[in-house]
Amino acid sequence: MKMTRIISPLALAAFSTAAVAGPSGYQPPAPAQDVYGAGTVAARIGASYINPLSDDVTFANDSLDAALFGDAFRANVDPDEEWGWNLSGLWIPIDHWGLELNYIAGDDHLGHRHRGRGFFDVDGERIGKYEADISTATVNWYPLDPSCMFQPYIGVGLAYTDFNDERFRLFRGVDPADFQGFELDGDFGLGYSWGYTWQVGVDWVFGKDSSWLVNAAAKYVHSETEMDFSIFADSPEFGREVLLDYSGDYRYNPWVFNLGVGYKFSF
Template sequence: MKRMLKFSPILAPLALALSTTASANPLGLTGPQDFIIRVGGYYISAGDDEVSFVDDSFRTGDAFRSNVDPGSEWGWYMNLEWKPVEHWGIELGYMDGDNHTSSHADGIFLQDLEDVDYRDVTRFDADISTASLKFYPLDDTCMVQPYIGGGISYTDFGDSGLNRAVRDDLAELGRRGNFEMGSSWGYTWQMGMDFNFGRDSSWLVNVAAVYARSETDMRLQLLEDVQPTSDLNLLIESYSGDYSYDPWMFNLSVGYKFSF
């Protein structure tokens, strides 16, 4: 339930708008309204980006670069689609992210660890919500239904932090570190295909490729691993940089069609 609440910034108002539209019926639709629910898994491949981290305090002028290359992961997703007229659909989707490990760094942001090599510096996950308008070129009698679509996306980055090897090395120096990521609004587009089990069947199998534009702020902080006192500044250094996540997702799901 906690994860499902993450995509409320985009899905809750849109779902309300769709329900209001369907009840008001401004398009003059007289027949039953078709809906499709799809649930399945996806394989996500995130973007590789060289991020330049800059000292937020501008006191020392320190800066460094890190290659952020998250490993590809598996996850699950679901979507609900409303087809008010033939050939067109409005889809709300949610993709639950799995943990990525990322950031190969030849030198970490603390000078005392410059000679240390890390393969994985950070971890994070990303939950993606989308709202898309889809076009189906074939009529509803066809058992195979290809489509294309596009719309907006919202990416919520969570469960972020430094990996254990980095935390342990910092602890030996009496330091600790924080790693945080923001959220991101962007656009999405997709192409896919529904395979119906039969002309009168309500069940289908779906395959799709989905792209989401997602750019977020990464922030690294270095702190003294002690309780702050009146003559001690707990925060030592803070760095931030922009990262282009921009994932591709390849979906496989089972769907069910129904009408009102």
């Protein structure tokens, strides 16, 4: 009787183990651990290479003396490529889909070489510079399984571009004697832009149990704004007066290439 009481529990435990493991003792693999699954949050920081479009802009004369100085001219706006930095945050509310906010701060874009016809002959001269800060909000799709450490994605969304730190350099070094004692200077400005953006990229997590990752992405930003510049003449007799006032539509439309590192966690 006592032996039966001992053997019965042992037999039951052995039968349960065999039922789970299978007839040959095979143990089923543990479920794959999610690396980029629902509830993942990531923050990234890195460098950005910004390559804006070289655009032809038709500048119209908005001042009253258009008949004297010409009503329009066409110029090539050719800003240099520049390096900047970027900061982004990512949230994956459900598997395969993420919401991303990205801020890109650019350095000075130099250029605006005038190759058109105008009142002032400034062929080949750089007449200005500006900075552009880009903010984007995108919805990203991650096609691979959330357990993969290598996570490519594509995304589409909205973009806001803010132009700042504009400088006008056209008349630096001009001799006032060439203009009968008038000193010339000018103002140069750009507005802001709302547009769309799309991107392709990849997040590569260092390991299944790691919170660190590397990010690389290529982003296109549709950005159009108004570019305007005013030319002033200063004289002791008449003071400061507007000589010319030109404006035109400018397509900035840069490609941005991001490379950075990030840290992720889940909740």
